[in-house]
Structure formats: structure tokens, C-alpha cells
Amino acid sequence: MGIAERKEREKLQRRRDILEAARNVFSEKGFQPATMDEIAEKVELSKPTIYLYFDSKEDLYTSIALEDSYKVVERLKESLASDVGLVEKWRSVFLAFVEHCMENPEYVSISQHILAPESRQRVSDHILEEFDNHTHELVGYVTQLVEESIEKGLARDDLPPRTITLIAWRMTVGLLELYLSGRATEFGVDDYHEFLENAFDVLINGLLQRGS
Amino acid sequence: MGIAERKEREKLQRRRDILEAARNVFSEKGFQPATMDEIAEKVELSKPTIYLYFDSKEDLYTSIALEDSYKVVERLKESLASDVGLVEKWRSVFLAFVEHCMENPEYVSISQHILAPESRQRVSDHILEEFDNHTHELVGYVTQLVEESIEKGLARDDLPPRTITLIAWRMTVGLLELYLSGRATEFGVDDYHEFLENAFDVLINGLLQRGS
Amino acid sequence: MGIAERKEREKLQRRRDILEAARNVFSEKGFQPATMDEIAEKVELSKPTIYLYFDSKEDLYTSIALEDSYKVVERLKESLASDVGLVEKWRSVFLAFVEHCMENPEYVSISQHILAPESRQRVSDHILEEFDNHTHELVGYVTQLVEESIEKGLARDDLPPRTITLIAWRMTVGLLELYLSGRATEFGVDDYHEFLENAFDVLINGLLQRGS
Amino acid sequence: MGIAERKEREKLQRRRDILEAARNVFSEKGFQPATMDEIAEKVELSKPTIYLYFDSKEDLYTSIALEDSYKVVERLKESLASDVGLVEKWRSVFLAFVEHCMENPEYVSISQHILAPESRQRVSDHILEEFDNHTHELVGYVTQLVEESIEKGLARDDLPPRTITLIAWRMTVGLLELYLSGRATEFGVDDYHEFLENAFDVLINGLLQRGS
DNA sequence: AATGAATGAGTATTCATTCAT
DNA sequence: CATGAATGAATACTCATTCAT
Numbered sequence: 006m007g008i009a010e011r012k013e014r015e016k017l018q019r020r021r022d023i024l025e026a027a028r029n030v031f032s033e034k035g036f037q038p039a040t041m042d043e044i045a046e047k048v049e050l051s052k053p054t055i056y057l058y059f060d061s062k063e064d065l066y067t068s069i070a071l072e073d074s075y076k077v078v079e080r081l082k083e084s085l086a087s088d089v090g091l092v093e094k095w096r097s098v099f100l101a102f103v104e105h106c107m108e109n110p111e112y113v114s115i116s117q118h119i120l121a122p123e124s125r126q127r128v129s130d131h132i133l134e135e136f137d138n139h140t141h142e143l144v145g146y147v148t149q150l151v152e153e154s155i156e157k158g159l160a161r162d163d164l165p166p167r168t169i170t171l172i173a174w175r176m177t178v179g180l181l182e183l184y185l186s187g188r189a190t191e192f193g194v195d196d197y198h199e200f201l202e203n204a205f206d207v208l209i210n211g212l213l214q215r216g217s
Numbered sequence: 218m219g220i221a222e223r224k225e226r227e228k229l230q231r232r233r234d235i236l237e238a239a240r241n242v243f244s245e246k247g248f249q250p251a252t253m254d255e256i257a258e259k260v261e262l263s264k265p266t267i268y269l270y271f272d273s274k275e276d277l278y279t280s281i282a283l284e285d286s287y288k289v290v291e292r293l294k295e296s297l298a299s300d301v302g303l304v305e306k307w308r309s310v311f312l313a314f315v316e317h318c319m320e321n322p323e324y325v326s327i328s329q330h331i332l333a334p335e336s337r338q339r340v341s342d343h344i345l346e347e348f349d350n351h352t353h354e355l356v357g358y359v360t361q362l363v364e365e366s367i368e369k370g371l372a373r374d375d376l377p378p379r380t381i382t383l384i385a386w387r388m389t390v391g392l393l394e395l396y397l398s399g400r401a402t403e404f405g406v407d408d409y410h411e412f413l414e415n416a417f418d419v420l421i422n423g424l425l426q427r428g429s
Numbered sequence: 430m431g432i433a434e435r436k437e438r439e440k441l442q443r444r445r446d447i448l449e450a451a452r453n454v455f456s457e458k459g460f461q462p463a464t465m466d467e468i469a470e471k472v473e474l475s476k477p478t479i480y481l482y483f484d485s486k487e488d489l490y491t492s493i494a495l496e497d498s499y500k501v502v503e504r505l506k507e508s509l510a511s512d513v514g515l516v517e518k519w520r521s522v523f524l525a526f527v528e529h530c531m532e533n534p535e536y537v538s539i540s541q542h543i544l545a546p547e548s549r550q551r552v553s554d555h556i557l558e559e560f561d562n563h564t565h566e567l568v569g570y571v572t573q574l575v576e577e578s579i580e581k582g583l584a585r586d587d588l589p590p591r592t593i594t595l596i597a598w599r600m601t602v603g604l605l606e607l608y609l610s611g612r613a614t615e616f617g618v619d620d621y622h623e624f625l626e627n628a629f630d631v632l633i634n635g636l637l638q639r640g641s
Numbered sequence: 642m643g644i645a646e647r648k649e650r651e652k653l654q655r656r657r658d659i660l661e662a663a664r665n666v667f668s669e670k671g672f673q674p675a676t677m678d679e680i681a682e683k684v685e686l687s688k689p690t691i692y693l694y695f696d697s698k699e700d701l702y703t704s705i706a707l708e709d710s711y712k713v714v715e716r717l718k719e720s721l722a723s724d725v726g727l728v729e730k731w732r733s734v735f736l737a738f739v740e741h742c743m744e745n746p747e748y749v750s751i752s753q754h755i756l757a758p759e760s761r762q763r764v765s766d767h768i769l770e771e772f773d774n775h776t777h778e779l780v781g782y783v784t785q786l787v788e789e790s791i792e793k794g795l796a797r798d799d800l801p802p803r804t805i806t807l808i809a810w811r812m813t814v815g816l817l818e819l820y821l822s823g824r825a826t827e828f829g830v831d832d833y834h835e836f837l838e839n840a841f842d843v844l845i846n847g848l849l850q851r852g853s
Numbered sequence: 854a855a856t857g858a859a860t861g862a863g864t865a866t867t868c869a870t871t872c873a874t
Numbered sequence: 875c876a877t878g879a880a881t882g883a884a885t886a887c888t889c890a891t892t893c894a895t
Contacts, residue, residue, distance in 0.1 A: 008895090012857080019858095034335065037249035041886060051860045053888075062886065120398040123246075144404075164415055167405055172392070172416045179391020180384070186332035192356075193379050203376050204384045210373075211423025228875090253869060263877045265871075274869065440854090458759075461673035465890060475856045477892075486890065544822035547670065568828075588839055591829050596816070596840045603815020604808070610756040616780075617803055627800055628808045635847025644874090648878080655879095677865060687881045689867075698865065 020058050023048050028069050032111045036066055036118060063127045070115035071132055074139035077105050077112070081146055091159050092209060094150065099177065099205050106181050113181055116140075144170055154212075161214050169212060180204050232270050234260050240281050244323045248278055248330065275339045282327035283344055286351035289317050289324070293358055303371050304421065306362060311389065311417050318393050325393055328352075356382055366424075373426050381424060392416050444482050447472050452493050456535045460490055460542060487551045494539035495556055498563035501529050501536070505570055515583050516633065518574060523601065523629050530605050537605055540564075568594055585638050593636060604628050656694050658684050664705050668747045672702055672754060699763045706751035707768055710775035713741050713748070717782055727795050728845065730786065735813065735841050742817050749817055752776075780806055790848075797850050805848060816840050 026047035030039045041062055045052040059065040084097040106113050118124050119136055148170045154160035160169065183189050184197050194200045238259035242251045253274055257264045271277040296309040318325050330336050331348055360382045366372035372381065395401050396409050406412045450471035454463045465486055469476045483489040508521040530537050542548050543560055572594045578584035584593065607613050608621050618624045662683035666675045677698055681688040695701040720733040742749050754760050755772055784806045790796035796805065819825050820833050830836045 016858090040884085042884095052886085053861085054859055056887070057858070117394070117398070120400055122399055164419075168412065168415055169419075171395070171404055171406065171412070172419055175391040175395050176388040176416075176420075177391065178394070179387040179389065182329070182390070183383070183387050186329070187334050188332055192383055194383065200380065200383070203380055204388075207376075207381075207384055207420075207423035208388075209423075210427070211419035211421075215422070224875095252867085254867095264869085265878085266876055268870070269875075436854095443854095464888085466888095476890085477857085478855055480891070481854070541818070541822070544824055546823050588843075592836065592839055593843075595819070595828055595830065595836070596843055599815040599819050600812040600840075600844075601815065602818070603811040603813065606753070606814070607807070607811050610753070611758055612756055616807060618807065624804065624807070627804055628812075631800075631805075631808055631847035632812075632843075633847075634851070635843035635845075639846070652879090676863085678863095688865085689882085690880055692866070693879070 019050075023050065023055055023058055023065070024069055024072060027065050028109075028111055031066060031069065031115070035114070036062075060129055061127070063124070064129050064132060066115060067119055067128050067132050067136065070112055070119060071136050071139075073105070073109045073112040073115075074136060074143075076109070077102065078139055078142055078146075080105055081143060085146055085150060091150075091154050091157060095154070095209055096205060098147065098150065099173075099208070100201075102177060103181060103201055106178075107184060110185050113178060113185055144174070147173070158214060160212050173208060173212065176204075176208055231262075235262065235267055235270055235277070236281055236284055239277050240321075240323055243278060243281065243327075247326070248274075272341055273339070275336070276341050276344060278327060279331055279340050279344050279348065282324055282331060283348050283351075285317070285321050285324040285327075286348060286355075288321070289314065290351055290355055290358075292317055293355060297358055297362060303362075303366050303369060307366070307421055308417060310359065310362065311385075311420070312413075314389060315393060315413055318390075319396060322397050325390065325397055356386070359385070370426060372424050385420060385424065388416075388420055443474075447474065447479055447482055447489070448493055448496055451489050452533075452535055455490060455493065455539075459538070460486075484553055485551070487548070488553050488556060490539060491543055491552050491556050491560065494536055494543060495560050495563070497529070497533050497536040497539075498560060498567075500533070501526065502563055502567055502570075504529055505567060509570055509574060515574075515578050515581060519578070519633055520629060522571065522574065523597075523632070524625075526601060527605060527625055530602075531608060534609050537602060537609055568598070571597070582638060584636050597632060597636065600628075600632060655686075659686065659691055659694055659701070660705055660708060663701050664745075664747055667702060667705065667751070671750070672698075696765060697763070699760070700765050700768060702751060703755055703764050703768050703772065706748055706755060707772050707775075709741070709745045709748040709751075710772060710779075712745070713738065714775055714778055714782075716741055717779060721782055721786060727786075727790050727793060731790075731845055732841060734783065734786065735809075735844070736837075738813060739817060739837055742814075743820060746821050749814060749821055780810070783809070794850060796848050809844060809848065812844060 023044070027039075027044050030044045030047060033039075041052050041055060044065070045055055048055070055065070059068060080101045081098060084101040085094065087094065087097055089097065119128070119133070125133060144167075148166050151160060151166040151169045155162050155166060164172075180201065183192065183194070189197050189200070235256070239251075239256050242256050242259060245251075253264050253267060256277075257267055260267070267277070271280060292313045293310060296313040297306065299306065299309060301309065331340065331345070337345060356379075360378050363372060363378040363381045367374045367378060376384075392413065395404065395406070401409055401412070447468070451463075451468050454468050454471060457463075465476050465479060468489075469479055472479070479489070483492060504525045505522060508525040509518065511518065511521060513521065543552065543557070549557060568591075572590050575584060575590040575593045579586045579590060588596075604625065607616065607618065613621055613624070659680070663675075663680050666680050666683060669675075670679075677688050677691060680701075681691055684691070691701070695704060716737045717734060720737040721730065723730065723733060725733065755764070755769070761769060780803075784802050787796060787802040787805045791798050791802060800808075816837065819828065819830070825833050825836070
């Protein structure tokens with residue numbers, strides 16, 4: 006009876022193993038320079054086996070971000086559910102996103118990749134759809150927080166909530182890329198966490214009602 | 218003697234022609250997918266001729282950003298030299314950078330590419346050096362503006378000037394990438410210029426002394 | 430008792446099912462382009478199961494023609510047994526063969542395949558042997574008819590009976606291939622059956638005693 | 642001056658070398674089983690070089706038959722131009738075609754390949770067009786001969802000239818394939834030329850006016 | 854008897870780069 | 875200075891075939 010279940014578990018595990026190896030290789034080299042051979046060697050499976058679990062290199066690549074996107078959404082929900090003040094919630098959301106990206110550095114670049122229209126053509130529809138859903142879910146949650154902040158007179162009300170979300174999102178990604186490039190120190194940033202704290206301070210300061 | 222000069226001029230022009238063609242091709246396809254064949258065809262020169270002017274595909278790619286970086290620095294200097302109020306100067310600097318990037322979309326992606334340590338290994342030293350010089354020059358100019366703003370009590374003095382510069386730079390790049398991905402509209406941004414104005418407003422608001 | 434028989438019957442049926450599916454796929458794509466995956470999917474059996482019944486793709490392919498060759502021989506025997514005049518018997522034999530090939534288009538191409546020495550190396554001996562037996566049986570039957578026709582002064586006696594058989598066989602196959610290529614109409618043949626009747630007329634005319 | 646010419650000659654020669662090697666390999670193995678690697682090794686050129694002269698494996702394959710088709714048409718024209726009786730002209734045309742095919746065994750199989758609609762999709766248009774032109778030219782010449790034969794009361798007038806051409810063409814190809822399969826001897830044909838003479842006799846006998 | 858899972862060995866095609874001229 | 879011609883090294887993806895169960 007347990008046999009089918011064990012098989013199922015093993016299959017899922019194998020899938021995760023492949024994703025894990027792919028994550029490493031893609032992180033190190035980027036999409037194009039990475040090769041299926043290298044990934045196969047890293048998982049200690051043959052190339053055809055990989056194709057048993059993923060339809061194409063592009064699908065494998067984007068599946069990584071897909072896995073990640075589950076985690077971000079989860080993490081964000083937690084931050085939003087915490088019982089703290091609004092500003093504290095903002096900080097928590099910011100940190101949740103930022104830490105997730107720092108722990109899963111490929112997430113940012115793959116997401117960027119998925120943004121580009123040329124890439125989208127080559128990715129399986131079901132992956133694209135699921136990824137977009139997560140992204141919009143994420144944007145939606147933050148926008149709710151923005152709306153609440155405006156209602157309570159905390160955030161500036163001269164901009165549409167969605168615009169505020171977008172600005173915050175893009176600014177945060179811009180900040181992250183400095184870290185992900187691996188050359189933060191070169192630009193004088195020794196304590197990246199402190200840098201982020203400061204940046205968040207600038208961001209929240211810019212978003213708050215003047216006078217509040 | 219005029220002959221030598223003409224030859225020299227022609228040579229430089231040829232170099233610019235190649236860069237121009239490369240810029241188009243790389244812009245459209247990105248680094249890896251673009252081929253030297255395509256670039257050669259576009260300049261109407263043979264492939265070996267291109268190698269007469271540039272040592273490798275990577276060098277050609279980065280040389281484009283190098284050419285751009287001259288222009289940005291120039292543009293920035295102009296903005297900084299203008300005789301207007303400090304906040305106006307900030308806006309002018311922001312817009313100069315932003316507009317340059319929108320007009321030369323490859324600049325952002327190539328700069329990003331040059332940031333990555335793996336890429337740096339494959340680029341000729343002299344290009345790298347020159348590019349880094351320009352970047353630091355650029356950062357330096359902005360930092361001067363920041364320092365002046367702090368001195369005059371305009372900008373917040375709780376952060377080191379360089380940190381402020383970095384935050385502003387990275388946030389701006391993050392905003393730009395939304396445009397460069399070509400999917401801004403999809404995220405509800407119809408008037409990208411308005412979006413940038415709003416974003417600048419948030420940014421400057423965040424950087425100003427509270428109470429000023 | 431009954432159980433073993435039923436099992437045996439089921440086994441044979443399964444074999445036939447596989448052959449049937451293979452026939453479809455090979456007919457549509459030819460030998461190399463067809464894949465075992467596609468055949469397996471069509472029979473709704475797993476690939477290893479197919480290998481339980483056939484040793485290799487090549488064996489499966491040739492087994493189809495083998496199955497067909499039973500049918501042709503059967504059909505030919507019937508035609509030969511019919512109680513009609515000699516010329517009518519010739520026509521009947523011709524039509525039997527031609528119709529069989531048109532209904533089982535793979536028969537001609539696979540037979541051709543089996544003829545080629547390189548292919549023969551890769552096919553199991555027992556299949557080869559059986560196929561050759563059938564072919565020679567077939568040739569033998571026709572040769573008997575030829576001999577009878579010569580004896581009765583109908584067919585030309587200036588050629589060995591076997592030569593006449595071979596000429597008739599190869600000419601007929603040549604005619605058939607026009608149909609099997611699917612481009613008969615393109616060559617102005619709208620009514621293929623009429624074309625064959627005419628061709629038979631030419632053939633029999635060429636084989637008859639001058640003056641008869 | 643002569644330099645450009647010599648280069649041109651060398652280029653053409655290289656093209657011919659490649660075709661020659663391809664001819665060997667394809668003859669031996671057939672289209673699919675043959676590999677570009679093997680062809681490259683045989684010409685002692687690198688694979689990419691082959692792609693400099695031919696766009697794809699399929700194009701290379703069909704170009705062989707294209708080259709051949711020039712020769713057949715040439716040979717046929719000669720036969721038709723010869724100043725002999727009509728029956729002798731028929732024999733000459735038959736032998737010209739048959740000998741060409743025996744000397745260039747790949748011609749028949751590739752032509753067969755080009756006939757199939759699926760293959761046609763993958764071949765470059767210009768090759769297809771040229772090949773079809775040659776084929777129709779060839780059919781046209783023979784049809785003229787048939788018409789002349791009918792007019793002079795030699796050939797049977799109960800069939801359209803084009804039908805007669807098609808029947809003769811297909812029957813001849815059928816006969817040839819026995820030789821090309823390499824197993825003629827096995828079927829008791831020791832002297833293939835004699836066999837062909839006999840076959841031609843049957844064919845012409847079938848096509849002549851009864852009573853003539 | 855049947856199969857899910859795995860793989861060795863291909864396979865056509867591409868592309869940055871380099872000589873010989 | 876410029877290039878036609880050539881190639882080494884990849885590279886994603888495929889498929890007949892085989893185990894372990």
C-alpha cells in the first residue's frame with residue numbers, strides 16, 4: 006500500500022533534486038551559459054532523465070522561480086498577518102521580500118527573465134500562468150497594505166495605491182541587484198543589512214504623508 | 218599629411234559604425250542570442266574586420282556601454298552646472314540619467330552585465346578600467362551634490378553622502394528596468410514619464426530633511 | 430484447460446494489437462521517423478511490453494510485412510484457383526496483388542526495406558526466413574501460371590518462365606509506387622484504377638505470343 | 642585576374658567534393674541513417690564547412706539528385722537526337738535512363754524521396770523547383786516520342802500519350818529497383834543487362850499497335 | 854505479464870574566432 | 875586594411891533499449 010506513496014515521494018524528491026542542481030548552475034552562470042550537461046552531472050542523473058521531469062531548459066529555468074514564488078507569497082502573508090503597527094508591517098514586508106531574494110538570488114534574475122516578452126514565448130503556458138498569478142497575488146497583497154495605510158492617513162494620498170506599490174517594488178529590486186551583483190563592497194557597502202535598513206528608511210520616509 | 222588624418226577619421230568612423238550596428242543587434246536580442254554574423258551583416262563589413270576593431274564579442278558588447286558612459290557623464294555635468302535651486306538640480310540629474318537610459322536601453326543591461334564578476338573576467342582590462350572610472354566619476358559627481366545638499370540643510374544628515382547616492386542610484390535603476398522590460402503597461406503604467414515623476418517625488422521626499 | 434487457452438488467445442490478440450498500431454504509425458511516417466513511444470501510446474501499452482512481443486523496432490517493422498505476406502499468398506491462391514480463362518486468371522492475379530498493396534500500403538515499402546542487404550543484417554533470422562519463404566512461394570505460384578500459359582501457347586516462349594514472372598512483378602511494383610507516393614494526381618492520373626487497367630493491358634499485351 | 646577565377650573553380654570543386662562524399666554515404670546507408678559527421682569525415686572537411694555550401698542535410702541529399710537530373714536530361718536528349726528508327730530510339734531512351742540509374746544508384750531513391758509530400762516540406766524551394774522542372778522536361782521529351790510513335794501508327798492509339806509515358810516510366814523504375822536492391826542474383830537474374838533487354842522487349846511489345 | 858523510470862549514444866545545427874591571401 | 879573560407883567546441887534535445895519491481 007505504502008509502495009505507491011513511496012514512489013510518489015521519491016519522484017517528487019528527484020524533481021526537487023534536479024531543481025536544486027539547476028538552481029546552483031543557473032545562479033552561477035546565468036541562463037544561456039549554463040548547460041543541461043552540467044546540470045545533469047550535478048544531480049548525478051542522465052540528461053534524458055531531466056527531460057523526463059521538465060520539458061525544456063527554459064521550463065526548468067522558470068520552474069525554479071516558480072518554486073521560489075510560492076515561498077515569497079507565503080513569507081509575505083506571514084508578515085502581513087503579524088499583529089504590529091503599520092510602519093512595522095511595512096518594514097516586515099520589505100525585509101521578508103529582501104531576505105527571500107538574498108537567500109534565493111536566482112529568484113530576481115529569473116523573474117526579470119520571465120518579464121521579457123521574447124522569453125515568455127518559449128516558456129510553457131502553465132508555468133507562465135502560475136508565475137503571473139503569484140506575482141499578481143503578491144502585488145495585490147502589498148496594494149492592500151498601501152490602501153490601508155492611506156485610509157489611516159499614514160501614507161500619502163496623492164498617488165494611486167497601485168503606483169505606490171510599483172514604485173516600492175521596483176526600488177527594492179534595484180537595491181537588491183547591487184547585492185546580487187556581488188560587488189556591493191566595492192561600492193563602499195560593507196554592511197549590506199545596514200544599507201538596506203537605511204534604504205528602507207528613505208523609502209518609507211518618501212511614502213509617508215508629509216507632516217505625519 | 219592630410220591623408221593620414223583622413224585615414225584616421227575613417228577608421229574612427231568605421232569603429233563607430235560597428236558599435237552602432239552592434240548596439241542595435243544587442244538591444245534587440247541580448248548578449249548571447251546576438252551573433253557576430255548578424256552584426257557584420259548590419260555594418261556591411263566582414264566578420265574578421267570587426268575583430269580588427271574589437272578583440273572579442275564581449276569587448277564589443279561592453280564597448281557600447283563605454284561609449285554611452287561618456288555621454289551620461291557629459292549629460293550629468295551639464296545638469297550639475299545649471300544655475301538652478303538644489304531640488305531642481307536633483308530633478309535635473311535624475312531626469313538626465315533616466316532619459317539617457319531610456320534612449321540607450323542597452324546601457325542599463327550592459328552595465329548590469331559588467332557588474333557581474335564572471336563577466337568581468339572575460340572583458341579586456343582597459344575597457345573595464347575605463348568603465349569603472351566613469352562609473353565612479355558619476356557616483357562622485359552625485360555625491361558632491363549630496364554633500365552640498367546636506368551642508369545647506371536640505372538633505373538628511375543621518376546618512377553618509379555616499380550611501381545616499383547609492384540608494385538613489387539603485388532605486389532609479391530599479392524603476393528603469395520596469396520600462397526596459399517592455400511590460401510597464403501590463404502593470405498599469407500607461408504614462409511612464411508621469412510614473413517617473415511620481416517616483417522621483419517619492420525619492421526626493423525620502424531624502425529630504427524631515428521638516429524641511 | 431480453458432484458462433491456458435484464453436491466455437494464449439489474449440496474448441495473440443495483444444500481438445495483433447501492437448502490429449496494428451505499428452502499421453498505422455509506420456505507414457504515416459516511415460521507419461526511422463516513427464518512434465516506439467508513439468506506437469506504445471497508440472496501443473495503450475508501455476514500451477517494455479512491446480519488447481516482450483518483438484525483439485526490436487526493426488523486427489516489429491518487418492513483422493508487419495510478414496503478416497501481410499500471409500494475406501497476399503492467400504489471396505493469390507484464391508485467384509489462381511478460380512475457374513476462369515488464362516488471361517482472366519492473369520488479370521485476377523494482377524488485381525489481387527495490386528489491391529492488396531493499395532489496402533496495405535506499408536507492405537510494399539517494408540518489402541523493399543527487407544530487400545536491402547544492410548537492413549537484412551538487423552532483422553531476426555526467423556523473420557527473414559519466413560518472409561523469404563513467402564516471397565518465393567508467391568513467385569513460384571505465378572511462375573506456375575506462366576508455365577501453364579506458355580504450354581498452352583498463350584504466353585511468349587522466348588523467355589524463361591521465371592524471367593517473365595520477375596518482369597511482371599517488378600513492373601507491377603513500379604506502377605504501385607506511383608500511387609503510394611500519394612502524388613499520382615499530380616502526374617495527371619485521376620482515376621488510378623483505370624490507370625492500372627491500362628497498365629495491365631500493356632503488360633499482358635507484352636507477354637502474350639505475338640499473333641495470339 | 643586569374644585569381645578570382647581560380648577561387649571560383651576551387652569553390653565549385655569543393656562543392657562537388659562534398660556532393661561526391663554525400664553521394665557515397667547516402668547510397669550506402671540511406672537518408673536518415675547517414676550522418677553529417679560521416680560525410681564530413683569522408684570529404685575531409687569540417688561539418689560547419691559543409692553547411693557553408695548546403696543549408697541542411699535534406700538540401701544536401703536532394704542536391705545530389707539535382708545534379709543527376711541534369712545528366713539524365715542531357716543523356717535523354719542525345720538519345721532522342723540520334724538518327725535511328727523509332728523502335729531503336731525507344732530502346733536508346735530506355736537504355737539511357739536505365740544505365741544512368743545504374744551508374745547513379747542514389748538517383749532513384751532520392752527521386753522517390755522527393756516525391757513524398759512530407760519530405761518536400763523540408764527541402765528548399767529552389768531545389769524543389771529545379772528538380773520538378775527537370776522531371777517534367779524529362780516526361781515531356783518522352784511524351785513527344787510517344788506522340789510521334791502514335792502518329793506514325795507504330796504505338797497503340799487507344800491510350801493517351803501521357804499515360805503511355807507514365808506506364809513506361811513506372812515500369813522501368815520498378816525493374817531498376819530489383820538491381821538497386823542488390824539482390825537480383827538471388828532472384829535468379831545473373832545477367833542483369835540481358836534481363837533488362839528482355840524487359841524492354843516485353844514493354845515495347847506491349848506498347849506497339851497490335852498487328853504492327 | 855507488465856511497466857515506470859532511466860540512460861548511452863547519438864544528431865543536426867550553430868557560432869565565435871582564426872588563417873591565408 | 876579587409877575578407878572568404880574554414881573550423882573546434884558546443885548544445886539542446888531525441889530515441890531505442892533496458893532494469894528493477
